[in-house]
């Protein structure tokens with residue numbers, strides 16, 4: 001069984017550390033890290049980034065890593081209060097992040113976010129489409145059309161609207177990087193029809209836009225996390241027996257940490273990946289390698 005040990009900072013899951021593993025109980029703690037956790041303070045200097053779904057988990061880790069590396073970050077989420085609470089803590093430590101309430105299925109909300117970015121900073125250089133939902137336990141028989149539409153709207157249509165709205169500004173700037181947080185569910189089956197279809201669709205949306213937008217200097221890549229401990233997976237990984245299942249499936253025999261996905265996003269967002277577009281970066285402890 002996995003026991004979660006959260007510090008008050010868990011809202012933004014900065015760094016998750018395996019504290020102990022004994023008697024079948026695995027304890028994880030979340031500790032904070034300093035401004036230099038992501039080495040290279042200037043890796044995103046002068047860049048303006050929008051990160052969606054940043055109230056917790058992977059999105060919060062990405063927003064935090066980007067601002068630590070010099071970017072101006074607009075972090076958005078439907079759960080505004082949850083988002084603001086960790087942004088306020090980070091601000092008290094000298095790192096300023098703009099946060100906005102944002103439903104990624106709403107064209108008007110997207111317009112407000114992109115307009116704000118351009119009015120405040122004059123440009124959008126980076127878009128991370130991270131917001132997503134995972135309907136645990138869904139299968140092809142119990143998934144209603146309503147469930148299907150909801151998951152596809154958030155996980156696939158939302159990123160498309162956002163990319164469509166950011167691209168004109170990236171074109172004007174002559175460059176841009178779009179990072180879509182897909183999943184290994186976009187590569188292999190077994191995670192429910194709507195989730196798999198949405199993440200597989202996002203994988204191909206990434207490749208299509210990469211081909212189309214390469215001449216404009218805009219790179220589009222996807223990240224495919226395996227199991228990562230976040231609010232989304234908390235209920236699953238704390239289930240009895242889940243640690244044994246994870247160990248048998250994952251060659252690295254552990255769940256991923258949000259900052260390990262953020263490291264990949266940082267690479268794809270930065271100029272270090274200047275010759276990388278249309279790629280799928282799998283960060284899964286070797287899960288789909290077997």
Ligand SMILES: NC(=O)c1ccc[n+]([C@@H]2O[C@H](COP(=O)([O-])OP(=O)(O)OC[C@H]3O[C@@H](n4cnc5c(N)ncnc54)[C@H](O)[C@@H]3O)[C@@H](O)[C@H]2O)c1
Nearest residue numbers: 053055057058078103104130131132183225227228230232
């Ligand atoms: N945790 C994992 O194991 C895992 C694995 C593969 C992929 N992913 C993907 O990573 C991304 C981040 O997930 P996470 O694990 O950090 O989960 P999470 O639940 O902590 O974060 C998802 C965020 O998206 C937000 N959100 C949901 N619907 C929204 C909407 N309509 N508009 C705006 N925001 C909305 C939620 O409020 C939440 O803060 C998701 O796209 C998820 O599918 C996660």
